[in-house]
Amino acid sequence: MKTITILGSTGSIGLSTLNVVNRHVDQYRVFALTANSQVDRLYDQCLQHKPRYAVMADANAAEQLSERLQSAANDTQVLSGIEGLKEVAAHPDCDYVMAAIVGAAGLLPTLAAVQAGKRVLLANKEALVMSGQLFMDEVAKHGAELLPIDSEHNAVFQCMPDRFNGELAVNGVRKVLLTASGGPFRTTPISELATVTPAQAVAHPNWEMGKKISVDSATMMNKGLEVIEACWLFNANPDQVQVVMHPQSVIHSMVEYADGSILAQLGRPDMRTPIAHALAWPARINSGVESLDLFAVAQLNFEAPDLQRFPCLRLAYEAIKTGGTMSAILNAANEVAVDAFLSGTIAFTNIPRVIETVMQQLEHHPADSLDVILADDAAARSMALNVISGLNPAAPQQVGC
Numbered sequence: 001m002k003t004i005t006i007l008g009s010t011g012s013i014g015l016s017t018l019n020v021v022n023r024h025v026d027q028y029r030v031f032a033l034t035a036n037s038q039v040d041r042l043y044d045q046c047l048q049h050k051p052r053y054a055v056m057a058d059a060n061a062a063e064q065l066s067e068r069l070q071s072a073a074n075d076t077q078v079l080s081g082i083e084g085l086k087e088v089a090a091h092p093d094c095d096y097v098m099a100a101i102v103g104a105a106g107l108l109p110t111l112a113a114v115q116a117g118k119r120v121l122l123a124n125k126e127a128l129v130m131s132g133q134l135f136m137d138e139v140a141k142h143g144a145e146l147l148p149i150d151s152e153h154n155a156v157f158q159c160m161p162d163r164f165n166g167e168l169a170v171n172g173v174r175k176v177l178l179t180a181s182g183g184p185f186r187t188t189p190i191s192e193l194a195t196v197t198p199a200q201a202v203a204h205p206n207w208e209m210g211k212k213i214s215v216d217s218a219t220m221m222n223k224g225l226e227v228i229e230a231c232w233l234f235n236a237n238p239d240q241v242q243v244v245m246h247p248q249s250v251i252h253s254m255v256e257y258a259d260g261s262i263l264a265q266l267g268r269p270d271m272r273t274p275i276a277h278a279l280a281w282p283a284r285i286n287s288g289v290e291s292l293d294l295f296a297v298a299q300l301n302f303e304a305p306d307l308q309r310f311p312c313l314r315l316a317y318e319a320i321k322t323g324g325t326m327s328a329i330l331n332a333a334n335e336v337a338v339d340a341f342l343s344g345t346i347a348f349t350n351i352p353r354v355i356e357t358v359m360q361q362l363e364h365h366p367a368d369s370l371d372v373i374l375a376d377d378a379a380a381r382s383m384a385l386n387v388i389s390g391l392n393p394a395a396p397q398q399v400g401c
């Protein structure tokens, strides 16, 4: 029996994780569940899964949850804030940690799990993008078992040799091919992108995800963050990670070998597959995902990405090539710009403008300590807010989704 903490249990990845865990109650027990401020959903999850701990990042929400659980005679202990998140991520009675908080907020709890030597199921790509080398050094130092949940990286992991030791060339790997659907605006006329609404941007053609990653998919910043994530996870340089547009989202990614072979992992676009893979690895368990009907798929298409249409992808390559804290700066500016787009403050096409301006104006540093990374993250957020306040407001549009 393995115990699991799910950081971000009320989100899209959190719900898919609980769905898989529920199918294998003889193998996995929920140890802790966490959320930002969604009291109702975490309350229901506590009644169903009876975890030892529940953590709410927001202190008022934690108080409400605690009162409601006590009235329901539920024994779950409620903690709050970043200290609570770190405690359940590093607790000695927990074996596995699903890192599924969205954004930079996930960095410290995910690092706490790494430093406690857990099996870490990494969905929170922003944590790795921000702290890259430092994160990977901590994984090695504390003997943590890092398993990728992002569907592309999970696919690459599955296509790598069994005993991959972090050396691409020694293992005969020529390059990593990350597939990208292109999101909802792959074929929208570029002249119309300035007026697309948040509701249109989060309507991904193939995947159901949280709002932030959905907007990232529409700008292709998601793929940019994934290029950076792949560089760290597989010890690749940016030129060894190629993005391949593949609108069907059936091939989740590929690895090309020195002999010309390309290995691919295919499946339905359902995150329960990589979640089940990482939970049970190296065994295989039922995820609840049905067989892929290849006759219904019929065709697989591939295109080169268009960097004019998707400047965020170019910016992410620039950030990882620049090195140091530039990836943390890119990530922070993106989080602020996406929030501003979702609240109707800026136009969709201003997202890359904000990020590029911040990257040009802010000095980056060697990313050799958490303090430096967090300081540059904060500086990028405040500069992004400044840049936004100097922009023309978004064209009137329907806000919310």
Ligand code: NAD
Residues within 6 Å of the ligand: 007, 008, 009, 010, 011, 012, 013, 014, 034, 035, 036, 037, 038, 057, 099, 100, 101, 102, 103, 105, 123, 124, 125, 126, 149, 150, 151, 207, 208, 209, 210, 211, 212, 213, 271
């Ligand atoms: P989501 O918005 O649906 O859920 C986010 C979760 O994080 C929620 O439980 C929320 O309560 C919690 N959270 C938000 N802000 C927080 C804060 N400040 N402190 C503590 N908790 C906080 O997001 P999601 O789509 O599940 O994505 C989660 C992570 O997984 C992201 O990093 C995303 O890039 C990655 N990911 C998601 C998918 C997907 O299919 N959804 C696929 C690949 C990778």
Ligand code: MG
Residues within 6 Å of the ligand: 150, 151, 152, 226
């Ligand atoms: Mg992905």
